[in-house]
Amino acid sequence: MSHTAHIPSHRKPRRSASKIALRAGVAGGVLSTLAVAGASGPAFAAEPVTETIEMPTITADLSTQVAQSADATQQAANSYALQAEQDLAVAKAAKQAKADQALAEKKAEAKKKAEAEAKRKAEEARASRSAERTTLSTASHVAAPASGSVASVIAFLKAQLGDAYVMGGTGPNSWDCSGLTQAAFAQAGVSLPRVSQDQSTAGTPVSLDNLQVGDLLYWGSAGSAYHVGVYIGNGQYLDAANPSKGVVIQDLSGYPATGAVRVL
Incomplete structure (x- = not known):
């Protein structure tokens, strides 16, 4: 026997590996249980979820509707x-x-x-x-004398210069050829027939080479004349010529008369 056998050892006896592992397993299990409990505690304390929100799924139809809506807005x-x-x-x-x-x-x-x-x-x-x-x-x-006056005839005729020619006109502002001569000779007290044919034979015929102021000129044959005027001297005569000229003074050389009669 050793001389030290009766002296107790100061070292603590070693724990076996199996005991240490068991203790570690138990401790880990407890901690895991506590951790799970702590994590799940607030969740169980909250209100339960009663509604589920589903997000819409974008499909081909929805894309078409969106495109159509954009087109409608543009239109x-x-x-x-x-x-x-x-x-x-x-x-x-x-x-x-x-x-x-x-x-x-x-x-x-x-x-x-x-x-x-x-x-x-x-x-x-x-x-x-x-x-x-x-x-x-x-x-x-x-x-004018009682027998008439050439001067009165000429004065009246010249007073009508510029008046209009109107078929059948007898004054005071429009005349035809015989209407003017009839009114002019009336100023001297001479009553002439109304139309050219009759006026061409109303006086004494005179030669165109022997004209005097106041002689009545006519165009056409005596008794069937178609126009009349009055000679005013210097190779000129005054007449109601036509619608375009009216009452004017013209040269005999430009439109020679056929004959003439002396009324005064």
Whole structure:
């Protein structure tokens, strides 16, 4: 026997590996249980989920609907733009029509004023000419002898210069050829027939080479003359020529007469 066998050892006896492993396993199990309990505790304490939200799934139909909606929106925008353009065009057209109407009314008013002014001037000229004729007629009646006066005939004829030619006209502002000569010789107290045919034989025939102032000229045959006028001297005659000339003085050389008669 060893001399130290009776002395107890100061070292603690070793724990066996199996005991240590068992203890570690138990401790790990406890900690795991606590960890699970701690993690699940608040979840069990919260309200339970009663609704489920499903996110829409984008399908081909949904894509088509979106595209169609975009097209409709674009079409609406285009329609609004076209309507705006049409409204603007209508407004412009209305404005232009109003301006055109105002211009037309202005022109019509100006034309109306011009016509009124022309009418006024024509009436003034007519009144002046009538007054002149009245003066000449009065003077010729005063100066003419009882048997008539060539001067009164010529004065009356010249007072009608510029009057219009109208078929069948007998004055006071329009004449035909025989109507003028009839009125002229009436100033001297001579009553001539109304038409050219009869006037061409109403006096004493005279030669065209021996004409005197106041002789009645005719064109055509005596008794069937188609035109008459009065010789006023210097190779000229006065007549109511035609619608384009009216009452004028003309040269015999330009339109020679066929014959002549002396009435006074």
